[in-house]
Amino acid sequence: MEGITVEAARRKLLDLVAQLPPRETENIPLEDALGRVLSTELTAKTSIPPFRKAPYDGYAIVHSEGQSQFTVIATIGAGEKYEGKVLQGEAVRIMTGAPVPDDCDTIVMQERCRLCSDDGIPLQHSQVRDVMEPMGYDILVNGVIEKGENIIPEGEECAEGDILMDGGVLLDAGRVSVAAGLGHRQLPVYKEPKVVVLTSGREVVPLSETLQGAQIYNSNLYMLEGLLKEQGVTGFKAHHVSDDPDKLDEEIETVRQLAADADLILSTGGVSVGLFDSMPAIYEALGAEKLYDRIFMRPGAASYGGVIRREKGGLTFCLGLSGNPTAAYNCYHLLVLPVLRSLQGRRDIMLPVVMLKLGSGIHKKNPFDRYVQGAITCESGEAVFMPNRVFTSSALLGLAHANGMAKLEQGQHNYEEGDLVAVSLLKAHE
Structure with missing residues (x-):
């Protein structure tokens, strides 16, 4: 058996991934984008925010040195825009997120203001209805008013045309939210790699059966399928190989059909030197070129790496892991994950x-x-x-x-x- 270090095995596999033709892409609805990989950079369609806005509830004014009393002429909420003029000594009551009137250069926080009617009677903010018409009341501002304070400027986060995401990033909830905020109803993503998951062992049975004698449940199937789903890969097929020598030809043909267009065949079990370990024979019968069949590591030494060369430069990676859960879990993260992420088009292929x-x-x-x-x-x-x-x-x-x-x-x-x-x-x- 040919031994190799984890680093050398990974390098062999990733060097082959780098030789693949560019991955195909597709445009998908934004609601389906979570967990997919962005294929091209995403730019801002507009400045963010696209207008000056209020960071919290308050009063928009035209700053005048030493002035602290203002007459409220209108009220605007988020999504509304005040088109009228605002003169010195006037104020527009403004809610969080609303656009600042063109004439105004300063916002005073609501908590700094005392309200009174035009005849001097004190008011509470709860007594003032949020409508557009003049309210007939004044505000008295406590403390010094700094010109320009409390206004979120247009383009504070980005300017139109700025690159906000690079291609090759995983679209998580935060990135999908950014895309929605930019008005992207569809996103360009890489097509998912096609994966075949194989488990093996005559002692391994599905959960639908009752354990007999030395049988064990097929926990590795759920582990590998779960690990793939965690990476956003859902397009996989699964099959259990019996390891019965009398059924080897039948198993080879079944796997051949399942993996006809696969990018990756991922198996667990049957890769050691036992009498019934059949996975290397299946891989080689499919035309796999062996890269290694033993890793210098513990646990997880029993491993197989190979590649089937397809037409037009395509490759199917054949990665066989130990049937032991801890060993398979380790090898998945050390060898399978970087290959899988590369096939997805991701930039961050290694674990931190x-x-x-x-x-x-x-x-x-x-x-x-x-x-x-x-x-x-x-x-x-x-x-x-x-x-x-x-x-x-x-x-x-x-x-x-x-x-x-x-x-x-x-x-x-x-x-x-x-x-x-x-x-x-x-x-x-x-």
């Missing part, structure tokens, strides 16, 4: 890595780099990485709360509490 203190010691032989899952917690205002209690390749329950993965360097066998380790951020977690 931070240096964190260990919350407890780890004493384990590390002939190769070891990747340990755990939870990033906050203790006394400092982020700490608490490794899972059990981090063998077959461990399952730790996946329920793992939000980080620490790399323990090859040859370093003892880590003490408080030691710094490099931790990949897998996800946000409560």
